[in-house]
Amino acid sequence: GAGVSQTPSNKVTEKGKYVELRCDPISGHTALYWYRQSLGQGPEFLIYFQGTGAADDSGLPNDRFFAVRPEGSVSTLKIQRTERGDSAVYLCASSLEGRSTDTQYFGPGTRLTVL
Amino acid sequence: TQLLEQSPQFLSIQEGENLTVYCNSSSVFSSLQWYRQEPGEGPVLLVTVVTGGEVKKLKRLTFQFGDARKDSSLHITAAQPGDTGLYLCAGVRGYGGSQGNLIFGKGTKLSVKP
Numbered sequence: 001g002a003g004v005s006q007t008p009s010n011k012v013t014e015k016g017k018y019v020e021l022r023c024d025p026i027s028g029h030t031a032l033y034w035y036r037q038s039l040g041q042g043p044e045f046l047i048y049f050q051g052t053g054a055a056d057d058s059g060l061p062n063d064r065f066f067a068v069r070p071e072g073s074v075s076t077l078k079i080q081r082t083e084r085g086d087s088a089v090y091l092c093a094s095s096l097e098g099r100s101t102d103t104q105y106f107g108p109g110t111r112l113t114v115l
Numbered sequence: 116t117q118l119l120e121q122s123p124q125f126l127s128i129q130e131g132e133n134l135t136v137y138c139n140s141s142s143v144f145s146s147l148q149w150y151r152q153e154p155g156e157g158p159v160l161l162v163t164v165v166t167g168g169e170v171k172k173l174k175r176l177t178f179q180f181g182d183a184r185k186d187s188s189l190h191i192t193a194a195q196p197g198d199t200g201l202y203l204c205a206g207v208r209g210y211g212g213s214q215g216n217l218i219f220g221k222g223t224k225l226s227v228k229p
Contacts, residue, residue, distance in 0.1 A: 004157070032215075042119075042203050042219030056216060091157050100145060100207055104217065106157025115160065 004107035012113045021077040023092030031098030037093040121220035127189045137221045138204035139186045147187045180215040
């Protein structure tokens, strides 16, 4: 079956622009996670959805970052007024029910470059 | 503040050598996970350790969870070039059903030369 997919794979934008990053989780997975991985670092948690609702958004760095999952499947991470410091690989993961024993399956990521 | 410290950060060895990677924290985790990540891909789960003192083996890889559930190690026996990659440890905080928040270390970049 298909794994987690993310589009686009690469995104180059200019400082101040708005970007949207998309994640298609594994079919049937109710939990969805967004992480950000900067160069030389491990992934950093951003937000976790259980179904359509954000169960934990404590990792979002500021109000320029927002994520939605309106139908409990596909999710979009939105970044307003991008800054050079937002450049990173944005990873999405999904798990079956979000239980502590469930495996998180990661997508390949979207590499965002802000010029 | 990095909650999970991994060491070494970089490791370059010859095929056939053994190695150990460490993951340490001052915090207690309900479980610890080890992932392997290759360039251009997302991390892939290798193992989850749950019980203090637990040892798990996956072919040539041996994983151990510290007695106090604050640290873990990954030992690879007779490393092969295919083992090359970024090894990440991740802590699962709290108890109960929710797995909302994985805390990752910075990773150990392993290069195994033929």
